[in-house]
Amino acid sequence: MKNDQAILRIDHITKAFGGILALNSVSFDVRKGEILGIIGPNGSGKTTIVNCITGFIKMTSGKVFFHGRDISGKPAHKIADMGITRTFQIMRPYYSLPAYKNLVIPLFSPRAKRTGGWRGGGQLGDRNTVGIDILEEIGFERDSYVPYKAASTLPTGYLKRLELARCLALKPEIILCDEVFSGLSMSEIASMVPLIERLQMDGITVIMIEHRLRELFRVANRVMVMNFGEKLTEGTPDEVMADEKVKEAYFGSEEVEEVMTYA
Amino acid sequence: MDIFIYGTINSAALALMALGFALVYGISRIPNFAHGALYVITGFVTWICLRSFHLNYFLSILLAMIITGVIGALIYQFILIRVRGMSISEIIASYAIGLAILEGFRWGGFKGMTYTLPAFADGTIMIEGIPVDMQRLFVVIIGAAVVAFLWAFTHFTRLGLALRGMAQDERAALMLGIDSDRMAVVAMALGAMLSGLAAIVLLPLGNIVVEKGYDVLIQAIAVCIVGGLGSWMGAVLAAFIIGFAQIFTVVYLGAHFQMVVALLAIILTLIIRPSGLFGRQKELEERV
């Protein structure tokens, strides 16, 4: 793998909370246009990686390069402005606002004004209309009342989409999805998978943090495994599943055994 | 050398003022803007007991502290408990309580030089050739005693452990059978009694005036923010930093700048390290 291919290069990032090492010198590359899955048991530092890359927490040491430029230590809004967006594990819509108004807020940002939103060609139209357009693309039925319902009344499936839509409103280059499948029913996941694949077709690089291994292995091009804040291994889904170290880390976890047999 | 001695005394005084505020905030997450008012109440009650009822000095002190503790508990039980969790209302309500008490005293004519408390012990002793009066020595001794007591209390008694548990995670504490409202009442009463103790130790050094209430509140808040809101070990350390800084400004700039030192300390802390020296709110610091 050559460095110039990498849209995002994570170089030995370490994060200590007090005395506990949440991340211990983790480095990996993300190639342009791929779907990279990051898996690992609870507390292995997956969400901390997202927080460090997007600038939501300061890393103790290490560097992050985006298109070869050092972005470590930049404030979160600057990083988002460059096109690296994230969803939150605990969904945080603006509960009091209707779904489409939730998108007015990201569309107000400087980046959205420059890019014009997901499909916009550098020109941002009326924010309400653009917001509803994005919601429609992501699976809100335009002619129904769903986009107009208050976010607090939406079911989890729609809220997860709303989180993604909020990222898409910025026309991002990279989306970091923090457990978008968790808490969804099988059918909801089934409708979410093509959506992620569509993002890839649009040229957006996707990094997915997941617990639902089976679904992840279906969409991801490459998978990285974390354990105790360290990178265990990385490779294609098949390689990872065959890896002895991974089996060890997940020893006893039913889901992995299930995935292994499925593979 | 005199800077060192007076710095230590001033720091101990600040720590005494701040511990009550730190305790209440640490446990119930309510910024108690009535802290200064409770301080003045204790002075007032002690004075009444001494002058109007001619009670024994130590009896009046005891009575005053108990009354202040009860007032603190009542404030929580009847007012703050109803706005718990609504941060805007919490701030406004406790601020309004403090103002009502302090300005009520001011209206009642509590100003001027007439209201003073006698010192525990008169006389001065010489430390390294510098005269220090006994009362100031008491400030340091009682300050140290309070810190030691709090440490023992929160480490070895059931009540103290329950309070610590609640400070760390209120929901988890609830699940373990700790009644968070009752604990918050206890914390508020304890905080009020600590501010009362501070008043009893510090007020004999000056007059009982309403302005003291605001001063104490502001210095307590400054110490707590520098030390990290809610952490009382941080508060003790911060008391020393601010205490010495104040003595230096008094020596080199003039006595009027004490308040400015407190304000500057807050602003600098917010800019450099918002969570303070020992802040438990780590997420503050990590906000870039």
Add this chain to the structure above:
Amino acid sequence: MEQRRKERLDRGIKVRSDGLYALMSWRELSYLTLPRLVLIIGMLMLPFLMPNSYWQRVISIVCLYALLALSFDFLAHFLGLVSLGGAFFIGVGGYLSAIMNTSLGLPPFMAIPLATLLGAGICTLFLLPCLPLRGVYFAIVTLMYPLALARVIEAMDLFGGTDGVLGVDSFPNPWVEQYFVIAMVFLFMFGTRRLVNTDLGLVLRAVKDNDQAVKASGMSITYYKAIAVFIASAMGCLSGACLVHIYMWAGISLFALDFSILPIAATVIGGGGTLVGPVLGCFILVPISELLREFGTLRIVFYSLVLMAFIVFRSEGIMVYGERKYHQFERWVKV
């Protein structure tokens, strides 16, 4: 035993839903505009209705407090920042305008806008350190500034020290004074009401609800908070600047506690988050406080007690209650 419950019917929903229906009948048009018209005409009539120049002066003071209360309401309910120091804004605006008037010789109508903008800039700069943070920090810092500034001015004998700045020009005549402040109240009341419903206003409310998501959307929360604080402190400084020209004097009493606590009390009583309630609250509280003038600081006790009572027992305030009564029919029905 028969049980009854209160049924609420919303009569306003059709009219309010998108405004289109309202144009279709005079009845609905008046339903929407009448409350506003009553407020506007009532306020314009007030200077004529007052019996003497003392009470006319009270109207000006009411309006100045209304501006402060609006600034508090805007910050607290649309940005989540509780300002305990309205006196800080008043003091900065007041001193600036007084100094520009006496030292630079600017007439009031130039000094006031200049003091408003410059003062708002200074206040925003002073409050900048606590803007990236959530929680109680803003309240603490705003509580401290007026107290500390008063001490500094006293200690260093700045701007005339305890005597204050004397000989500030007054408004040309009382009518100009009153209609100027009333116009300012209208400007900022309807201005902020409109602002919070624009897209910028949405972003401000989003900062209050969920600042992490705003950051993830590539916007600096400090920047948007600074904009809002600038607007709010402009209201406060304008109020202070006008006050100085009404009393023809600027002094340490500009940092008095009344300016901090009364706007808060007025907002809570009038109804926070409505941006009209604070004005109503001032029309109730300030005249009462004028009647109680001889009681001195007992007035502050009075505001605080009223404030506490409202926040504990009726935290919605008069305006929200009134809106509900206006828009809904209530009746008892059998269960």
